[in-house]
Amino acid sequence: MASSKVVSTNPDLPRDSSISPICSLLSDLNPTSMDDLLKSITPAAKTVDDVWKEIVGGAAAHPAANDDTLQMTLEDFLTKAGAVREEDVRGGGGGGGPSSLPFPLPEGSSSSVEPFGNGVAPSPSVHKGKRRAVEEPVDKATLQKQRRMIKNRESAARSRERKQAYTSELEFLVHQLEQENARLLNEEADMRRQRKKQLVECIIPIEVMSKPKKKLRRVNSAPSSL
């Protein structure tokens, strides 16, 4: 469940790299050509691309929506893949079904998976080590590692979101405050101009009313008439 969540919600992964793990996984188990394999898996003439487009289309339409539905779509697809492929390999075996998903599920029952693994006997040719480990979900350590990797990826995505959201908020606030600042400065300049005008109007009467010049007068001394 967690594994499919990564593939569906991580927007950073380009589509190709998201599909290739599934495709290489499938091709590893059955040496037939990719197209044949896909045709056998999806007899309803739906290719991987179609299903993937649906998933991505669904994600695009509801960007923040229901991870659950996306998970189920991918899981369903893998269920179909697992069930149908198993039948192909074992010639219509009755067992398996969803419980023998090649893609590790946390509660994958190891007993039903084992015969599957033996039955297929994947050709030990050009595999990347990681892909092989995924094919043998009995290995709990790898399961855990996978789970941890997925959780880490989600956590990283959340961290990036947080950073982006915070930056966005700050940018918005800066813009808002700059506008308010400009507005307030303008207002202040206006008010200052008004006040100055008022003062200038009041000043003129004062200037007109000048004090009469004081004439010097003798008070305590006598006129000098020598």
Place this chain on the structure above:
Amino acid sequence: MPRSLDPLVIGRVIGDVLDPFTCCVSMRIIYNNSHEVINCCELKPSQIINQPRVEVGGDDLRNCYTLVMVDPDAPSPGNPNQREYLHWLVANIPGTTGANFGEEVVGYESPRPMSGIHRIVFILFRQTGRQTIYAPGWRQNFNTRDFSELYNLGLPVAATYFNCKRQNVSARDGTGRAR
């Protein structure tokens, strides 16, 4: 603000908790008279022990508002099986006043995240009139959308959120290095 730049969208608050809405009433949330909440800021549990001052905008004293405070990442963001955890619910807040003028339906419980970084979201709804809002039976698994529908509150008129993570003082090495 265009949808794609809205922190509420980027931070997935719109999506996980709310539907897209148009903010039309101002709402200011201030803790301890010094920490104002802005979207996606980080606050420590020690700073949010007591309920914040909430200033509701609007222009009419007769309008009533409901404030909801939830944590959609309980108990941890990677596994939010208690989404959303209801921390506070105040109803019948008169416009232009604060939360302390409303009726506290669910008392303020200080968030104490145990693991991961939690988003704590405040949502403001405008009531059609004065109404009685009942407390849910329990705080966890609260659903803001359903709550709004139940009381006919419509879309939110304001929302904001902050991040909070566990404040750790490591006893082992005693350095008090924050996690």
